[in-house]
Amino acid sequence: METVNPRARSAAAGAVAATVWGLIEPVDQRLFRCDYSDIALLGKAVARRHWRPVGFAMHAANGAAFGLAFHTLRRRTGAPPRRLAVAAALAEHVALYPLLYFVDRFHPARGEPGVPRLLTNRRAFGQATLRHAVFGAVLGRLARS
Numbered sequence: 001m002e003t004v005n006p007r008a009r010s011a012a013a014g015a016v017a018a019t020v021w022g023l024i025e026p027v028d029q030r031l032f033r034c035d036y037s038d039i040a041l042l043g044k045a046v047a048r049r050h051w052r053p054v055g056f057a058m059h060a061a062n063g064a065a066f067g068l069a070f071h072t073l074r075r076r077t078g079a080p081p082r083r084l085a086v087a088a089a090l091a092e093h094v095a096l097y098p099l100l101y102f103v104d105r106f107h108p109a110r111g112e113p114g115v116p117r118l119l120t121n122r123r124a125f126g127q128a129t130l131r132h133a134v135f136g137a138v139l140g141r142l143a144r145s
Contacts, residue, residue, distance in 0.1 A: 013142035014067020015060040034123035040114025082140030089136030
């Protein structure tokens, strides 16, 4: 039986985790009463008509890249995969959230459904925190050896 390359497994796990994130967005949008969508944010940045599949593809690619970074981090630390993945995803969230200033200012679809003002939006921050935690848990589970 052929073994799957651990780097490829981590990249695939990241892509799947990012897809799960996109699929749970409608649930957290109702829970937080905020229509913020990472799929819309990405897709509407580059496509006006078919933004949803474009957004999912871009999000899955970002997840795969994160999965590769996670693979390297995991090899260097030896930490338990699920705990490390959740911690890394939440750290990335907190570190990069301030960059939403640029989304609020320059995104071509700012103010449209799925792309509300974000930087000072507590509900959107809560959504993103939940999404990153779910992403990390799924990534850590799927990327295990």
